Amino acid sequence: MQEKKKIPKSVASRLSLYLREISRLEDEGGDKVSSVELGELTGLTDAQVRKDLSYFGQFGTSGSGYEILKLKNILRDLLGKDNIWHIVLIGAGNIGSALLRYPGFKNQGFIIKEAFDIDQKKIGKCYGEVTVKDVRQINDIEKDRSIKIAIITVPVDSAQDVAEEVTRYGIICILNFSPVILKVDEGVTVRNIDLSNELENFSFILTSAKG
Amino acid sequence: MQEKKKIPKSVASRLSLYLREISRLEDEGGDKVSSVELGELTGLTDAQVRKDLSYFGQFGTSGSGYEILKLKNILRDLLGKDNIWHIVLIGAGNIGSALLRYPGFKNQGFIIKEAFDIDQKKIGKCYGEVTVKDVRQINDIEKDRSIKIAIITVPVDSAQDVAEEVTRYGIICILNFSPVILKVDEGVTVRNIDLSNELENFSFILTSAKG
């Protein structure tokens, strides 16, 4: 049975989690895994695991569980893990430069190909394997149509401008660390990572718990 | 008209966003704001804005909108913004040290009070205003009962251990950057920031779009 139905957003956002735990099991020499076990590893219920996995075919075996290798391959396939994705990063400040140095991306098939900043002090610096260029040269990325993903780590005032610029040059996925809602064209996906937001959520929890 | 009903999770996660945009409007000298306008700023529909705000009282004015100052104060109150929250950070690697240097937290009332690492090369170093201590001294935080929030930026293998340790010493909110699901006691809240996860989500989108 092929892709039976369209995979819901909620399920899609968990694929990565499943793959991570499945890969871990494989590394440990595992062979099969049950929905209960996978649920424990991912913090989900067994029913949810089964329902999620059922969206992309039926390949579990009653009585024994899911074959790890098979499941891994399906997840890798869905997530396009055989591709290598090229990324442009704009803003080589604290967070930006940390991401440039972060080795975890490369292992996962994500390569930061270009980095830009507006600050003369940062331009020319090399983090990890990338040299920071002047943001005025950002249209360089237009030549390299393999770059579809941008990471934006610029101050809040320039984030919208940067988003508009990179989408003009072929970017269709943006990981935005700037605390602002980016307005982008249809067809462009934005995911926000807002650290203050996360902390304020704690603040809310801590505050309401006290009351 | 007090807290009418319990605020749903989905709404709680947006409070921070509302406050941010409201504060921005206030800085620009705004006075009133309509649900339509606030919807545009937050990327939500006007209906959702009204519904959300209705969870914590009715203070809009038909025909003219919401009073910015009033709304701001309510949101600040809900989010406990008059408090200052103390944080402990464990793992002063790429991301960890970037967070230590990041000035944005302090402005928002979040202060990283202590930082720990296991690596002798990092211990003793000072980032921002915090000096990294030896993780073996982590029980120091038990003395300072004002620290309720931990940021975990350690490698995946040690994350669970660290989580267990800090919760033993009074932490009840954990911001986890490590790509692993932390098992914590009831009453402890974990929020995960998983960068590879976010990128893989893009990978999924890009892959399925191609098909």
Add this chain to the structure above:
DNA sequence: AGAGATTTGTGATTTTTTTCACGAAGTAGG
């Protein structure tokens, strides 16, 4: 091969979240 245990796959149900749509309240201008 048969009995009992395990585990999947999935309709049905429940819960949560979002959207709709409209009455009521308020504004503005003459």
Add this chain to the structure above:
DNA sequence: CCTACTTCGTGAAAAAAATCACAAATCTCT
């Protein structure tokens, strides 16, 4: 004060997500 216009607040409806619960498939053990 009246008319036309805006905008809120919210029940009701719809959509999305999670949970339940159980028949059917498979496994294990003797």
